[in-house]
Structure formats: C-alpha cells, structure tokens
Amino acid sequence: MTTDTEETLFEFPCQFPLKVMGRRCDEFEAAVITIVRRHVDNLGEGAVRSRDSGKGKFTSLTVTFEAHSKDQLDALYQELHAHELVLMLL
Structure with a gap:
C-alpha cells in the first residue's frame, strides 16, 4: 500500500506555487482562477501573480x-x- 508521502516528494499540507502559461487574452486569467478555486478552498489575497512575455x-x-x-x-x-x-503547466 502506498501513501501520499511515498508517491510524492511533497509533505502535505504545503505552500504550492503553480505556474500556468497561455496565450495572452482577456479570458485566460479568469479561466485559470475559476479552475483553481474548484480545487482550492481558500485562495488567499495576492495568491495570483501575472507576467506577460517579452513580446x-x-x-x-x-x-x-x-x-x-x-x-x-x-x-x-x-x-x-x-x-x-x-x-x-509547471
């Protein structure tokens, strides 16, 4: 029998930085946040940082x-x- 600790290097609970990349458009950030909120109960203030590519x-x-x-x-x-x-995704 395997447990979460044997299957992953993470010790839960832990702070997890998820990086999501997509083409720049108005809907991208809202779509990602909506999905994350389905899986994360308490998404804190300032939890999302956005950065555009050089071009x-x-x-x-x-x-x-x-x-x-x-x-x-x-x-x-x-x-x-x-x-x-x-x-x-990273």
Missing part, C-alpha cells in the same frame, strides 16, 4: 496556495491541462 504574446500566472494532497494536485493539473487556453 506580449503569452501570459504566465503563478498561483500560490496551500496544497493538501497529491490527489488534489493531480485533479487540478488534469483540469487545467484539458482547458483550451492553457498551453503549459
């Missing part, structure tokens, strides 16, 4: 939150990965 074609968001389990992170990554506006 302004892409946007990266860093969302820092308290992660509680590997299952939570897996579900969040799967939903973000499936979204059409998301190009890359």
Whole structure:
C-alpha cells in the first residue's frame, strides 16, 4: 500500500506555487482562477501573480496556495491541462 508521502516528494499540507502559461487574452486569467478555486478552498489575497512575455504574446500566472494532497494536485493539473487556453503547466 502506498501513501501520499511515498508517491510524492511533497509533505502535505504545503505552500504550492503553480505556474500556468497561455496565450495572452482577456479570458485566460479568469479561466485559470475559476479552475483553481474548484480545487482550492481558500485562495488567499495576492495568491495570483501575472507576467506577460517579452513580446506580449503569452501570459504566465503563478498561483500560490496551500496544497493538501497529491490527489488534489493531480485533479487540478488534469483540469487545467484539458482547458483550451492553457498551453503549459509547471
């Protein structure tokens, strides 16, 4: 039998910085935040930082939150990965 600790290097709960990249458009940040809020109960003030690429074609968001389990992170990554506006996750 494996536990969360054996399957991941993280010790939960932990502060987790999630980086999401996509093409720069008005809907991108709202879509990412909506998805994250489905998986994170309390997204704190200032949890989201945004940065545009040098030429302004892409946007990266860093969302820092308290992660509680590997299952939570897996579900969040799967939903973000499936979204059409998301190009890359780190």
